[in-house]
Amino acid sequence: MQVQDRTLWKIKSLSREVLGRAGSENYRQKLVFDLLNAVKANDQNRFLWVLLRAINAHSKDNRKAKELASTLIEVFPSSESDFEKVAYSVILGIMAGGES
């Protein structure tokens, strides 16, 4: 089943809220870079590992982090094209975090 646009919007929005302001600018750049490499290699395991580690580090008392994790559970594992969409939604969410 294809991931719906609504879900992607949700993932992007949650990623922004949970990781968009997490750590320093350098930290976030490094995180995005790692995630981009995982998507490029189409390595779902690696992508989830890097992402969950980051969420875990910033999930203390954060309801949104749990929501993000549970949404991700719904869509993973996924087909190559869906993975691409989900992964970039996460990445674009994190990159959008600097915006007010």
Add this chain to the structure above:
Amino acid sequence: MGGEELRFTGNWFIDAGILGFVNLMGEVYGWDLEELQRRIKEEPEKMYYGYFPLAYFYNLSGKRDRKAILMATKEVEKFEGDKYSLLEFVWWNFITEVFEDKWVQSKLKQMHKKDILDRNGSPKPAFNDESYVEYIEKREKLLTEVACDNDCQNALRSVLGLRKALCENNTHKLELEQVEQLNNTKVMTKVMEILPGKCREKLQEALIVHEELKEYLTSQWTALKNVLSEEINIEGLKDKSRYFRIPIDSGFYKNFMFFNNSKGILEQLEDLKNIIEGNVEYTEYLRKIDKTLSKFLPSDSEFPNVHYTHIRVEPLLRQVPHLFIYLLNFLNAFTFVSGIGNVFFYGSTLEFTYHVNKRLKVLVAQTREKQSMFKITWQAVIDTLIEEKSKWSLENMYLIQFAKVSQQNLVNVEYIGIPKLHASIILDDKIRDALNTSLPTGDPNIWLLGEFIKQKPLYPLISKHIWNVVRKNSSPKWRTSLYALAVDAKLRSEGNSGLFGRAFLDRPKRAAVEVKDFHRDMNGVAMTIKELSPEIGGKNLIHPLFSALRRHNRNAFVNTLLKALLQAKSRDKVAIINSYLFRRVLNNDSSWEEFALALVIGLVGGGGDASSGQDIVED
């Protein structure tokens, strides 16, 4: 009573006839559509029973002497009387007049008595006139005496420059053309010089008989005018009706009504009257519409079930009272183009079709080089759109062409139409203007609008163009490229919606609005990435991004771009691009490549050495 103004019916061959009627009246009387509509409204009877018959027969006569027309126009204008008297007045006074030469020639060209007699030795109906037969016999005898004398024949051949024998089986083989040639003073002097004495007198005598015959025929024809003043008895004319037949012929209408060779001048007039009236009781021919009347239709008797039932005219006549007048004018809708054949552009309204065809005629006449008919037609359509400044509907447009009529069949018929969606997009001035350009792609330049009308995808062409720009380090056609991509994206998004999808049901305007939305988005993001290019090393991105697009690899494209964007300092600009990537590239499986290429255009148009930016014109 006022007449109803002309308008299209939706049936293409009736509409072709209506346009043909408009064209005919324009050609003969110089009236444009507006003037014609006014006259039809004010004086419909004069139009259909006076002006039309004359124009139609004048056109058939091939005569181009406008005197008769000018005089007739004045006479019809001041004519007072009922419609039938008007028709007879025009018929006997003016229609006969325009056919004088043709009729006289048709009689003069009979060189041998045996050709004008039937098996029993009586004159055939078309030549049934005692004096005429006598003249033909006398002329033939004299010409035979000259042509069948060996010495004289040789002299004649040398003067006329002929190789063929002029005498066979003791009969001369001279034709009207040669007799007319001999009648010329210059030729005559030369002939008399070299012709042996024994033949001179006979030849002179033959030419005198020929002249007398001509005068006799002319006076007979001119006397037809007296039918109206009753100096000639119509009853008396009945026996001679075939003799006085108006010599008309048509490869398209073949034997239809007055074109039929068996109809004499009185029957032709009666046919004309009933055609104008639309009198279905008159003959079987006026009760049906089939191949007899239009070669585009099947034969009623051979294919009776094609239209579920025979097409009967009666109900049609209630909608289109002058149906037969229009159907007779069918061919006048077509423009002849050498090398292609007969072409007719058919749009949804009379006004639009009229203007496009008028322009088409001008363009065809002006064009010396052999351009494709497709391009000329569209040039005419676009010129008309621009000039008329009207919101013509471009839906249901067709180009109908046939090469010729042979054996009563049409040769090489083509109907070219464009889908409603395409038409509605062209209607928009901005989009059309952007696409109406020649695009350098490395090979020969491509007329983008033409490709669009042919329903070819534009993305590959824009991709080629941009690649060409990158290779040559030139400037891209920014506005054209982005509009083309926006149009292509719109068409792709409609791609799988089925026959009755949104494209079919939406009002045409909607499509253009969406194309403009896409264009606005593409243009905005292309400008943004252009400004960002120095920060992210845009020039170095062009090749990997192009490569990803060529491999249809969305992952590689987004990945490469995002990595580059990580280096950017202008966060607001990155946010714009990211939002675009999310909405238009990631969440868009049908047309992500069009939106992605727009980003590359931004980089090419702005970054590093790849552009001088001169050609960037924005709305």
